[in-house]
Amino acid sequence: MSDRIRTDSDAAARGRRILEALRLYQAADAAMRRRTRQAMSMSENDVLVLRFLVRARGEGRTVTPTDIARYLGISTASTTALMDRLEQSGHLERTRHPSDRRSVLVTNTSQADDEVRPTLDDMNERMMAATAGTTDADADVIVAFLERVQAAADEVAPVLAEVDR
């Protein structure tokens, strides 16, 4: 009985310890995004779009305004305005879609690449460094946890999530 209680409270303590670490990481990550955004004097979504474009090109994918709208979870109208801004500032280019004449292909300019890539690479490098030293078993533990906590987030307020966009 005393053992049972002890075990439970230990599990709770472990949980709190882990969640606290997760919370701290999240705060640090949010702060990092704020710094980046501020340093480039761009809005959060602008930075996200440039990152999205750089990554998409790297993977050989094409991107349309609708893709961006879906990725950011904003309306296509707002996406038009966002793209206007980024085109104006020379970070982004619109070209005609090869097969669908209603549509447009969006790509980042080399200027955007030059501006975003260093930070992106730096970030990636540091993140990778943070994973260094983990064994396969460790990786399994970490990934399993992240998958569980991801599922948990997905499950929160699922009924209310039925609002369509």
Place this chain on the structure above:
Amino acid sequence: MSDRIRTDSDAAARGRRILEALRLYQAADAAMRRRTRQAMSMSENDVLVLRFLVRARGEGRTVTPTDIARYLGISTASTTALMDRLEQSGHLERTRHPSDRRSVLVTNTSQADDEVRPTLDDMNERMMAATAGTTDADADVIVAFLERVQAAADEVAPVLAEVDR
């Protein structure tokens, strides 16, 4: 030599796997926040403030507008407007500070508690459930990773972070 290369590429693969899981968790978490915010028809910061107030009361801490401004990283002027909104909607109350007559104490109403607590508790419960089944050793691995990746986030663009607010 071949062993060395193999090990390196394995480490890279492990890193990618972990970071991918982290990325997916983050997306899920962002989506959850968006759902919550939308369901309560409040802005991100409004929700964060209510959570902050509920937590602060739970821990016996008092909160002033300046605390909120610092917590959110916004100006005190914006905080005034934010508090006006939340006071108007019956989620928040201002009372005089007992010792500093310039200042104000901010507390959430029981209505806010009723609205926020269920989601908060649900979230917390699911997150705790996600940590269940981890051993002490697992917890060590997870926490160590989170601390490393947090440190990584803190280190990104530290020079540019020197902009003061």
Place this chain on the structure above:
DNA sequence: CCATATTACTAGGTAGACTAGTAATCAAAC
């Protein structure tokens, strides 16, 4: 006691999201 800091606030401006509606184009059904 006086100078400076701090606190919450007001006023006015702006950026970036929204909704509603449009023209062009596509795709599927008849």
Place this chain on the structure above:
DNA sequence: GTTTGATTACTAGTCTACCTAGTAATATGG
């Protein structure tokens, strides 16, 4: 082959939530 409905990107106008600048009241250190 034509029509009908869906999709795409866009424009126009609105709204929300932030910002900066400046203020009155109060606190605090020299």
